[in-house]
Amino acid sequence: MRIAVFFFAHETVTFLPTDTVFDDFVYPGSPASGDALLREETDRYLGGFVQVASEHADVELIGITSPLFPRTGTGTGWITNEAYEHFVTTMERELAEQGPFDGAYLSLHGAMAVRGVPKPEADIARRVRAIIGEKAFISATFDPHGNEDEDFLHYADFSFCVRYYPHYDMHLQGERAARMLIRAIRGEYHPTTATVRVPIISPTVVQATSVSPWSDLVQRCLVAEARETDLYINVFYGFPWSDVPDAGMCVQVMTNNNPERARAVAKDMAEWLWRKREDLL
Numbered sequence: 370m371r372i373a374v375f376f377f378a379h380e381t382v383t384f385l386p387t388d389t390v391f392d393d394f395v396y397p398g399s400p401a402s403g404d405a406l407l408r409e410e411t412d413r414y415l416g417g418f419v420q421v422a423s424e425h426a427d428v429e430l431i432g433i434t435s436p437l438f439p440r441t442g443t444g445t446g447w448i449t450n451e452a453y454e455h456f457v458t459t460m461e462r463e464l465a466e467q468g469p470f471d472g473a474y475l476s477l478h479g480a481m482a483v484r485g486v487p488k489p490e491a492d493i494a495r496r497v498r499a500i501i502g503e504k505a506f507i508s509a510t511f512d513p514h515g516n517e518d519e520d521f522l523h524y525a526d527f528s529f530c531v532r533y534y535p536h537y538d539m540h541l542q543g544e545r546a547a548r549m550l551i552r553a554i555r556g557e558y559h560p561t562t563a564t565v566r567v568p569i570i571s572p573t574v575v576q577a578t579s580v581s582p583w584s585d586l587v588q589r590c591l592v593a594e595a596r597e598t599d600l601y602i603n604v605f606y607g608f609p610w611s612d613v614p615d616a617g618m619c620v621q622v623m624t625n626n627n628p629e630r631a632r633a634v635a636k637d638m639a640e641w642l643w644r645k646r647e648d649l650l
Contacts, residue, residue, distance in 0.1 A: 479515015
């Protein structure tokens with residue numbers, strides 16, 4: 370079982386005057402590939418994914434050359450199209466050269482903004498899908514401060530979004546991404562998804578999940594998942610510091626071959642968020 374591993378994450382503040390350029394991603398250790406990439410972020414998403422995948426003797430992970438966080442840090446300005454295209458094109462070339470693959474794992478963020486690319490995370494999934502084919506599976510992890518809609522899961526099969534803020538469940542979501550990707554490749558899980566956008570833009574500074582109403586939102590997700598095996602809920606809280614087409618809140622639900630249930634849970638979660646919209650602000 371061969372799985373390609375990618376990393377391309379950035380939290381972009383489009384209102385800043387300075388772009389994030391190619392040279393910002395190039396420094397000792399970045400880009401990373403092969404085993405060096407697989408050893409990155411041992412306590413975060415990538416570490417969780419690698420840990421679970423490594424527990425299976427029949428799984429081989431191939432680290433595709435990936436830029437790490439830019440030297441300017443996260444929360445910086447627009448990524449230039451030149452930088453984005455260089456790294457994604459490099460990923461495409463390696464993916465084609467080192468294939469075939471049974472699956473791919475994308476360690477993303479959700480709030481990346483690229484000049485000339487309206488939805489970069491969905492674009493990455495589209496381009497990976499075009500190379501690995503329709504029979505392979507794509508899994509990804511996200512930060513909850515992301516702007517996502519239905520386009521990403523049009524090309525990918527899974528996404529697992531952190532639920533807590535502060536983000537102390539990053540490793541857990543990486544574990545989930547590996548576990549479900551392997552099950553899907555083995556034919557044990559048939560992913561069906563539903564996505565509902567919620568027209569709320571909430572400032573990140575009020576989103577602490579230790580207090581209501583955000584703690585209530587977390588509890589509602591946990592209860593729904595506890596009621597049904599193999600059901601997973603993502604709530605993207607949104608990243609308001611990016612002026613992008615998909616800015617705002619979003620609910621994604623994944624089930625094992627139960628599209629009706631996925632739609633029903635997504636609708637319920639979205640309606641709850643809308644009823645709480647004043648409290649969420």
